[in-house]
Amino acid sequence: MMRSGPRARLEALRKVWRGGREEDGCKEDGCKEDGCKEDGCKEDAGEKTTGKKAASKAKKEEIPIREWWNEPPLKNGQKWRSLRHNGVYFAEEWKPHGEPIIYDGEEIVLPPLAEQYATQFAQVKDNENYGANPVFRRNFFKDWRKQCLVPAKLGRIKDIKKIDWSRLIAWSEAEKERKKSRSKEEKDAEKAKKAAIKEKYGHVWIDGFREELGNFTIEPPGLFRGRGEHPKRGSLKPITWPEDITLNISRDAPVPPCPLEGHKWGAIVHNDSAMWIANWREKLCGQHKYVWASAGASISQRGDMAKFDKARELQYYIDKLRGDYMRKLKSKDATSRQLGLASWIVDVLALRVGMEKNAEEEAETYGTCSLLVEHVELLEGPKLKLEFLGKDSMPYTNTVDVPEEVAAAMGKCLKGKAATDSIFDSISPTTLNSYFKEFMPGLSAKVFRTYNASVTLERELAKSEGLNLSIEEARVFYTNANREVAILCNHMRTVNEESFSAQVDRMQERLKAARKALKERKNKTKDARATLKEAKAEGKPKALEKAKKALERAKALETKQVGRVKKIEADMELKTSTKEIALGTSKINYMDPRITYAWCKKVGMPVEKVFNPALIKKFPWADVAGEDWKFICPREVSGIKIKRVVKKKKSTAKKKSTAKKKSTAKKKSTAKKKATATKKKKSTATKKKSTKKKVTGKRKRGSATAKKAADGDDEDDFVASGDDDDAFTRRKDGDFVASDDDDDLPLRSPVKRSRRSRAVVNYAVDDNDDDE
DNA sequence: TACTCAGACTCAGAAACCTTATA
DNA sequence: ATATAAGGTTTCTGAGTCTGAGT
Structure with missing residues (x-):
């Protein structure tokens, strides 16, 4: 198995693409001879000494392009043949500046970690998305006190309002100024240092090719900056240690030394079906964090091209699919109708699929399947008006003309439901995506966004035909x-x-x-x-x-x-x-x-x-x-091979039973959702009333107001009641005058736009198509 | 089988940073 | 020539989607 045909071709190609550039890196990285041999480095090394080096040095900036698209494909599911790197980089430890906070008139110099977090807080103290936001303040103070102050016998700091941050702010400003007025030499020296770090940690060797990493620095401790009304915004993100980190490398690659003395890596794996270089679990929200190759690396490009090819492939299935979902809209069966309507939204309005979210842990945002009745309005025309917060809590506001069938189906989906009920209570992202897969293998909701974005670009650019434009x-x-x-x-x-x-x-x-x-x-x-x-x-x-x-x-x-x-x-x-x-x-x-x-x-x-x-x-x-x-x-x-459209095989009976189960499940979750109070701006008084009435039981997606009532978020500031834990009581000094109102506002003001594109759709109903 | 959940990967805007244009 | 602002790019890390393994 040493030299198969494609392999030999590949190596020949590599010699051309590489232009001999990379064994420099190979030596620097101290790679194992064996590993290199497999990657074809050794042969190149011999070739390199022949004066090619000078040429490549002259053109140092000209990075040869790896034409991976001409290489033999990888095994199914395999992402790389060899993987080698130097591990991850840990940012320099915080150097304490020693500036104190002033608590109730008393100057207190904080221990290093407390100071680091405090300085970060001081820097965003007046930013209305961060330090000036009551939830952010509350979470910060609660965590900071518990994790940094109490252990340092500073439990007497109980009231964030009594803290004067001005010395920390002054230090930050002076630091900024100092940075700005550095001499050229200083700047150059720092640049060189940065470059050296990137040189060592910022690259990875994949199949013998040196590629850049996207990120390679472990996130330093800081304040969590969740977007929108994230319940955890302001909380402390703890330090990540080498023990938390798993590295992914080839079996024969040397294990990178751990850069922090006295520490060691959490684990080393050799997973060639994964693209990540390192991964760890972020301790605050429990999400996985990864170190990947950069977007420009061939491993990433491969995925990119596959994505666009898949979207492009959709053109051969879309007519049939559109015909089908338009027919489904008229179905008497609720599940079918909802599938049709959701498909229309995904296709025509290019909305995301809308996975279920956990209101206790995440900001409440919406997509197609999670839309609530209060997010839509049917208008004369017929028109459909949508208004809700989407990914990243970005406001989505749009009013579109809709076909009669769509309006009718939407009317049925809304009928008899409360404002905070789910519109699509009989389907889920999984059922919707399974429906799409009946038409095209691998089709899922997100493909429509890529497809329609590309179609729109091509359509718009085609309008330049015959215009003879200057550059x-x-x-x-x-x-x-x-x-x-x-x-x-x-x-x-x-x-x-x-x-x-x-x-x-x-x-x-x-x-x-x-x-x-x-x-x-x-x-x-x-x-x-x-x-x-x-x-x-x-x-x-x-x-x-x-x-x-x-x-x-x-x-x-x-x-x-x-x-x-x-x-x-x-x-x-x-x-x-x-x-x-x-x-x-x-x-x-x-x-x-x-x-x-x-x-x-x-x-x-x-x-x-x-x-x-x-x-x-x-x-x-x-x-x-x-x-x-x-x-x-x-x-x-x-050049795209059309696969045969998968015929719908599910029997009606089977489908119905699925729908039924799904529907019961959804109903349950709908019941939970009833705890939701409307998110629209209302007077504080009304809001408080409705909140009291509606807060019941557990819920996944609760309303901001209901949640707030539970968390006591409507306080502006907080007083710790003891030294030992996070027991907070409502401030009694009347200082927090009805400040809950601003917490209920979206962080970004909703944008009214005069016009919004939507995908141009032909509803070619294929009569030969069967349906229930 | 149906459902849940972890893992992996793509997508996202803000902020930091760097470069270019302008006064 | 220099200072400053504007604009563009990169970095950072949070927020989605989706698959497939486990139960």
Whole structure:
């Protein structure tokens, strides 16, 4: 098994791609000879000494692309053949600054860890998402006191309101200032140090190729910054030690030495079906954390391409699927109807599937299957209005025209339910995804987002047909298409209104100045023209020549100024039209990069105008797309093998029993959900009333208000009642005047948008298709 | 078989940081 | 030439989805 055909080919290819660059790293990393031999390093080492080195050094920045897409495929489920790395990096320990907090007039210098957390808190003390938020404050103080103060015999610090943080804030500011005013030498030295760390810990050897890691520093202790109304925001994230960490390496790879003296790794595994390099369990929320290769590493690219190919494959199944779910909408069976309606939402509105969440542990956010009655409204038209918090607690607000069937089905799903009941009580993400898989292998809800994002981009870009765009115009055109996709996917960013309007004002001034300058330029051209005319009339060759040159120069300057004005105008247009929209996420994750490459080639714009270096690194495989490459394409061109559509085999009886069980399960959870109070803004008084009435029993997804009542979150600040534990009592000094109101507001104000894209859908009902 | 849950991986915006444009 | 602001990029780590193993 030493040298099979494909293997030999692979090694030959590697020699070309590598350009001899990597055994440097190989030696530095102190790799085992054996391991290298298997990776084909040894042979390269011999070759390297032949002067190739100089060439590769000269082109040091030119990293050869590993054309993994031309390599023989890996075994099913295998992610790598060999894996070697230097472990993970632990950030430097906190160096105590010794600045005290002032508690009730008394200066208290804190022990190192307490100081580290306290300094972090002080830095976000007035930020309304963090330190100024009552839940954040409460969680922070509770954890900090219990974990850091009480053990250090500082239990007398019982009231966060009596803490004066100003010395810590002053220290932080001075530190910032110091950092800013470092000398060039200092900066360079730090840069070099950082680079050395990255050199050692920031890389991994996968199948003999040196790849960058995405993250390699273990998260330092800090305050948990959950998004939205996360119940744990502000809590302390403990230190992660080497003992918590599991490393994944090849069997024959050397175990990286543990960088912290006196410690050792938790475990070493050799799992070639996993992509991670290291993993540990974060102690606060219990979630798994991983160290991965960067997005530009071939191991990541492979997954990326597979994702887009799968989304692209959907085009051959989508008509049938759409026909089916539109028919299901009219079904008398609730499960069927809900499957149809949920599919429509996933497909047309590009919502996420909406897994169930635990309200005690996570912020309450929603997706398709978890939508509540209060999130939707049927309007005349018919129109459907949706308003809820999605992933990352980003507000989703959208009103769309809907087909009559959709409105009717939604009407039925809402009928007889309370505002806080689940709309889709008979289905779940699992049943919905199983339904999708009846049509296409591997199809799940998220594929629709990728599919529809890519289709939207391609559709929008196709509108440039026959426009003959300049490069600058093409860039704007692309950004506008990108914007449509971002709107479809609800990718948003928060805007600081104050600084935004200041920026727009400044831009306006710049535009004004540029326009004025253009006017002057035009006048100068006019003058130059007049001079030329005069010179011609006078018939002096020398003067004529001079005047000609002057006119040319004037014209050139005018054109340049026209360009400047145009650029500012375009920038301004983009700035306002993409004000609350984050374009990056769709570029990185949703739009097939081959569409971008193809279009750029078509309009003659360098792809670098719209893809930053990281994206270029991430999508080298997309460059194979020629200008005629299409995401949506005729079958024979695609090269995609169409698998036979899986016929629905489930008998009606079986399906019904499943539905029934599911429905009972859901009903139970619906009952739990009844504890939910409405999230809409109400007066505090009303809110409190409804809360009292509705809080019952256990619940998975409770309302913010109900939860708050249980947690006592409506306090602004907290007083510890004892030295030994986290028993907190409500502050009695009347200082927390009804501050619960602001805690109930979403962290980001809901955005009203005038228009929102939705996927263009053909409901081609295939009559040959069977249905219940 | 049906359901739950852990594990693994993709997707996400904020903040930090670095570069470029402009005054 | 220099300071500053704007803009773009990278880093960080939280929040989703989905699969498959275990019960």
